[in-house]
Amino acid sequence: MSGSATSTASYHWERFSTVERLQRFVVYLACVIAIVVSFKAVDVIPEFLADAPAQMKDLLVRMWPIEWDFYYTAQSVGAQTVHQALMDSLAIAFLATALGLILATPIGFLAARNINKIWWLNAIARFILVATRSISTLLWALFFVAMFGPGALAGTCAIAFHSIGFLGKMLSEALEESNQGSIEALVATGAPWYSRILYGYWPQVQPAFVSIALFRWDINVRESAVLGLVGAGGIGMVLNSAIDVFEWDRVALVLLVILVVVMAAEVVATQLRKRLI
Secondary structure: OHHHHHHHHOOOOOOOOHHHHHHHHHHHHHHHHHHHHHHHHOOOOHHHHHHHHHHHHHHHHHHOOOOHHHHOOOOOOOOOOHHHHHHHHHHHHHHHHHHHHHHHHHHHHHHOOOOOOOHHHHHHHHHHHHHHHHOOHHHHHHHHHHHHOOOHHHHHHHHHHHHHHHHHHHHHHHHHOOOOHHHHHHHHOOOOHHHHHHHHHHHHHHHHHHHHHHHHHHHHHHHHOOHHHHOOOOHHHHHHHHHHOOOHHHHHHHHHHHHHHHHHHHHHHHHHHHHHO
């Protein structure tokens, strides 16, 4: 009895081995070093940081009371009102989402390895998806502003091109995860490729496709409100104009309108997702 008790007591359970503890320590140390280096790289000035609460209080005082009349009144002759700019932002979001879906759908099918067996065509499609989403929307907006000039067209193209990478990537992954049983049945009956897509793949990926489209539209509504800061149309241009002349009561109105629209877009997207999926 004593021998068995001694052997049982000799066991010592450890959650991590010595090598695993060393690896975790190295990871934690690397994270701490990265945070310290990043903090130094951003060059935080202590005097400005200490003065930030007072500056924020002064800014909020300047924003109140909100100039509600500015919603239907232009800031200058020939300028847009907040209402007109808001309608432009919503139009940009809708058109950009539709254009992005039209362009991303065929690319997404070409990027799916289980559908497109041509390796070089598959590689080109995947390169397009990576390239379009690796460039931020603001950079796309600067590019199209230089091409088409300031306005809603540049913002629409910028958001649409950036949406291609997101929508196409999600669609290709959904296609690759689809069940191949129904596809093999269609192949066995001699169904052509378009029948396999319409009756085999599409019913399986349709819920994911609708969810992805609504989610991207929700994102595009937010982005359309920002692109005006670089001249790509929408409510951001009105916001930028108000900031340039330090009319903070009008800035407060624009920010409030953007907040309300973004919250409404979130609610609409959620309700549509519940009803359509």
